[in-house]
Amino acid sequence: MISRPIWQRVLVLSLLLAATESEIQSVSAASNDVTYVQGPAPAPSKNTSALYAERKELFEKTSTLTGIPWTYLAAVDQYERTINIARKRPAHQGLTSIYFAESDWTGLMNPDQQDTNPQTIALFQGYGRDGSGDGVADRNNDLDVLASMTALMSKLGTRDEQMQISLWNYYQNSRSVERIKQFAAIYRAFGTLDLNGHAFPLPIGSDYSYRSTWGDSRGWGGHRIHEGTDLFARHGVPVRSTCYGIIEIKGWNPYGGWRIGIRDVNNLYHYYAHLSGYQKGIKEGDIVEPGQTIGWVGSSGYGKKGTSGKFPPHLHFGLYRDNGLAEWSFDPYPSLRKWEREDRNKRKNK
Incomplete structure (x- = not known):
């Protein structure tokens, strides 16, 4: 049997996919439900849950043909x-x-x-490939885009x-590679793309108070703004x-004391500061889930x-968004209020 490049083997995806091209187009409208704004995405509806399942199936079948783990395909996407x-x-x-600029494609x-x-x-050494077998390399076609990305990813093995x-050769940015590695590890741990659940950072039954304090001035260590919300407990x-x-x-951290930072698959950095200590055994690289204890309130x-x-x-709780080159903070208060409300509803329904 002649060994063919991975991207050529991806041509048969169109024959193996359970979803037809029309089905792919029909769920593309549902993708608009997965909105990433200055905060977490809403809890998935039935449509978005179906979308996650369709997407995972596409990655799994591509993985079977290419040898690239579906978790890495999902992470890049x-x-x-x-x-x-x-x-x-x-x-x-x-x-x-997956986005390719016209000149790259x-x-x-x-x-x-x-x-x-x-x-x-x-x-002309473009990245564009025909993954659907129709003789066209269309950067708006899922199969063509996946064929192009798998060819790029598997160039060295x-x-x-x-x-x-x-x-790294493609992005020329170690930060991008690190994020993809992190996302792949999270997907590998949970085995699903449906990871938009959240929890309030303190137990709902505890005695606490908070208000919006993002942007307030701070003096210790020099003039600076408050990049988070303080929850007193x-x-x-x-x-x-x-x-x-x-x-x-x-x-x-001299400012945050004993602190911990968690990266989610929406590329948001969740920052917890002023802890009195950490949950035993917890370490960098560990995968966590909503509601899992990571430490304790302190000063x-x-x-x-x-x-x-x-x-x-x-x-002190903060949220930061990454654009691939830098991070910036945004007000976590609306997200905290939403997660608090959701946790209260869960508690009532138990």
């Missing part, structure tokens, strides 16, 4: 989705959200930047480290993960390692 939103980039309307020196001919695109090098109240995610950082920070008691015990 999700990373692209978050970058599309953060950079306000035009997104492909389909099951996937057709080739930088290609005189026809609307070219859809796979042969001339290859001649399909082992993790080989794909990571290929992805008794020392030792459990602090919980608000999302499905991966622990990106844990340890001491650490504003000084050298171990400093505590310079202010009343509380949890």
